[in-house]
Amino acid sequence: MKPSEYLAGxxxxxxxxxxxxxxxxxxxxxxxxRAIKQKHLVVExxxxxxxxxxxxxxxxxxxxxxxxxxxxxYQFENYVPLRYLGMVISKSIVIELGPVLTALVVGxxxxxxxxxxxxxxxxxxxxxxxxxxxxDPVRYLVSPRxxxxxxxxxxxxxxxxxxxxxxxxxxxxxxxxxxxxxxxNSIKVHLTSEDVLSGLIKAFFFGGIIAxxxxxxxxxxxxxxxxxxxxTTKAVVSSCLLxxxxxxxxxxxxxxxxxxx
Amino acid sequence: xxxIVDLKKNFDDLEVLKGVNLTINRGETVVVIGRxxxxxxxxxxxxxxxxxxxxxxxFVDGLDVTELKEKQLYELRKRFGMLFQGxxxxxxxxxxxxxxxxxxxxTNLSDEEIRKIACDKLEMVGLGRLDDKKPAELxxxxxxxxxxxxxxxxxxxxxxxxxxxxxxxxxxxxVINGLIRDLQKRLGITSIAVTHDIKSAYKIGDRxxxxxxxxxxxxxxxxxxxxxxxxxxxxxxxGNAQGPIPIYEE
Ligand SMILES: Nc1ncnc2c1ncn2[C@@H]1O[C@H](COP(=O)(O)OP(=O)(O)OP(=O)(O)O)[C@@H](O)[C@H]1O
Ligand SMILES: [Mg+2]
Numbered sequence: 001m002k003p004s005e006y007l008a009g010x011x012x013x014x015x016x017x018x019x020x021x022x023x024x025x026x027x028x029x030x031x032x033x034r035a036i037k038q039k040h041l042v043v044e045x046x047x048x049x050x051x052x053x054x055x056x057x058x059x060x061x062x063x064x065x066x067x068x069x070x071x072x073x074y075q076f077e078n079y080v081p082l083r084y085l086g087m088v089i090s091k092s093i094v095i096e097l098g099p100v101l102t103a104l105v106v107g108x109x110x111x112x113x114x115x116x117x118x119x120x121x122x123x124x125x126x127x128x129x130x131x132x133x134x135x136d137p138v139r140y141l142v143s144p145r146x147x148x149x150x151x152x153x154x155x156x157x158x159x160x161x162x163x164x165x166x167x168x169x170x171x172x173x174x175x176x177x178x179x180x181x182x183x184x185n186s187i188k189v190h191l192t193s194e195d196v197l198s199g200l201i202k203a204f205f206f207g208g209i210i211a212x213x214x215x216x217x218x219x220x221x222x223x224x225x226x227x228x229x230x231x232t233t234k235a236v237v238s239s240c241l242l243x244x245x246x247x248x249x250x251x252x253x254x255x256x257x258x259x260x261x
Numbered sequence: 262x263x264x265i266v267d268l269k270k271n272f273d274d275l276e277v278l279k280g281v282n283l284t285i286n287r288g289e290t291v292v293v294i295g296r297x298x299x300x301x302x303x304x305x306x307x308x309x310x311x312x313x314x315x316x317x318x319x320f321v322d323g324l325d326v327t328e329l330k331e332k333q334l335y336e337l338r339k340r341f342g343m344l345f346q347g348x349x350x351x352x353x354x355x356x357x358x359x360x361x362x363x364x365x366x367x368t369n370l371s372d373e374e375i376r377k378i379a380c381d382k383l384e385m386v387g388l389g390r391l392d393d394k395k396p397a398e399l400x401x402x403x404x405x406x407x408x409x410x411x412x413x414x415x416x417x418x419x420x421x422x423x424x425x426x427x428x429x430x431x432x433x434x435x436v437i438n439g440l441i442r443d444l445q446k447r448l449g450i451t452s453i454a455v456t457h458d459i460k461s462a463y464k465i466g467d468r469x470x471x472x473x474x475x476x477x478x479x480x481x482x483x484x485x486x487x488x489x490x491x492x493x494x495x496x497x498x499x500g501n502a503q504g505p506i507p508i509y510e511e
Contacts, residue, residue, distance in 0.1 A: 117353075120352075121351075124347065124349060124352075125345050125347060125349035126349050126350070126351055126352070128306075128311050128345070128349065129343075129345060129349040129350075129351070130351075131311060131335075131338065132309055132311065132338055132341060132342075132343040133338070133362060133363045133366070133411075134335045134336070134338040134339045134363070134366075134367065135362070135363075135366050136335065140366075
């Protein structure tokens with residue numbers, strides 16, 4: 001095995017696959033208007049992606065906020081007054097930790113389930129059965145998932161941001177003796193709408209990545225149960241990587257170009 | 262009318278179809294018989310454009326399926342119904358929704374009307390009250406019959422059956438054979454069935470065709486098939502281990 005093949009195999013996609021995934025994205029976008037008309041399909045996916053992810057995101061967010069508080073307090077020591085704690089925690093959560101961790105957690109959960117579902121449909125000929133019924137699988141399966149994911153990820157991220165900020169507050173209040181007013185005032189004064197917006201823009205793109213990677217790997221599953229397993233792994237690994245890469249690109253773009261000017 | 266012309270298909274270095282020629286006239290039922298693994302399902306897939314050949318053509322009413330754009334292909338498929346060998350039911354949908362999906366997607370019928378049609382079709386295949394069951398709760402033969410109900414739900418002028426009676430008990434097999442015959446008689450449906458159930462082939466086919474070694478080596482009415490001197494056909498219909506057809510592929 002060539003090193004490039006090994007790398008492609010272990011990170012879940014190669015350059016040519018990025019191209020194929022992108023083509024799937026384009027065709028799913030093209031079919032989105034018709035998919036939106038079939039509300040029941042989109043709503044069903046929104047429930048599965050959104051409601052289903054809330055408990056998991058709740059737990060991860062509480063602890064993320066808590067860790068952010070502990071870390072910030074440690075780094076502040078003797079340099080920065082603790083009354084800035086609320087600002088630092090909320091900014092790091094809203095811009096970075098909230099969207100990225102939510103996307104990684106949801107990506108693991110939702111990406112895997114999409115890939116497994118579509119992969120099973122592929123190997124049991126259900127996708128071909130759709131085609132023989134003259135139903136375009138991209139329109140029927142991919143577009144609703146894409147729409148649902150790009151809509152739900154920002155919503156879940158808002159929820160996550162809120163919970164994480166409260167988690168940070170719990171640590172600050174109980175462990176660091178910072179009172180309610182100080183913590184929230186620092187957030188109120190320093191947290192800007194650009195911060196929040198940048199996080200939500202990221203979440204929107206992350207949602208797209210999760211849905212497309214799940215669908216792409218699911219739809220090109222080969223073989224039986226083993227193939228479904230491989231597809232699931234690839235979907236999760238590739239979406240996690242793409243989320244981190246995209247995060248960097250979006251952060252550079254948003255903060256150097258859009259919001260700076 | 263469906264015309265298959267010199268159809269060839271390889272999978273890597275496995276030659277499955279080596280130049281299939283077959284014509285199916287309007288309103289006729291042609292049964293393709295052949296050994297397991299000889300490429301019957303692959304042949305059906307080419308007719309409806311699920312697979313593309315390496316060379317050769319498939320004409321449906323003069324349109325070349327192998328040249329159609331995606332959109333035209335989907336239009337064409339609305340005129341087809343297909344029963345898959347493994348039923349291929351949508352396991353997230355109830356039995357009723359499986360049968361009604363095509364109607365839901367392609368017509369403006371109300372939920373009530375779709376339900377009614379789906380129930381009728383299920384009744385035709387001998388499945389009265391299954392409505393809200395999921396495919397996972399059904400037996401193999403029941404799945405097959407739901408697949409059949411789904412294939413005929415839109416009253417398509419052409420139906421492709423991949424082993425319609427495999428996995429059914431003899432009585433139910435006869436019911437399904439009768440149904441296929443009946444659909445053809447009453448609605449003038451053109452059908453292509455593939456099977457290795459020779460009894461069913463005699464019962465439903467206007468003509469039988471033997472697919473052997475990637476080609477159609479025999480065509481004839483049931484009577485002609487019964488009395489043919491063709492060694493390959495004789496061995497197949499009599500079910501002999503001895504004869505010109507090798508048991509193991511080389
Ligand atoms: N997608 C595919 N990729 C590779 N090989 C395939 C594929 N589909 C079918 N084949 C091969 O083509 C040959 C014919 O398969 P096909 O499913 O058409 O057989 P069949 O005549 O329908 O058999 P059976 O009666 O058992 O269903 C087999 O050798 C099979 O291994
Ligand atoms: Mg077959």
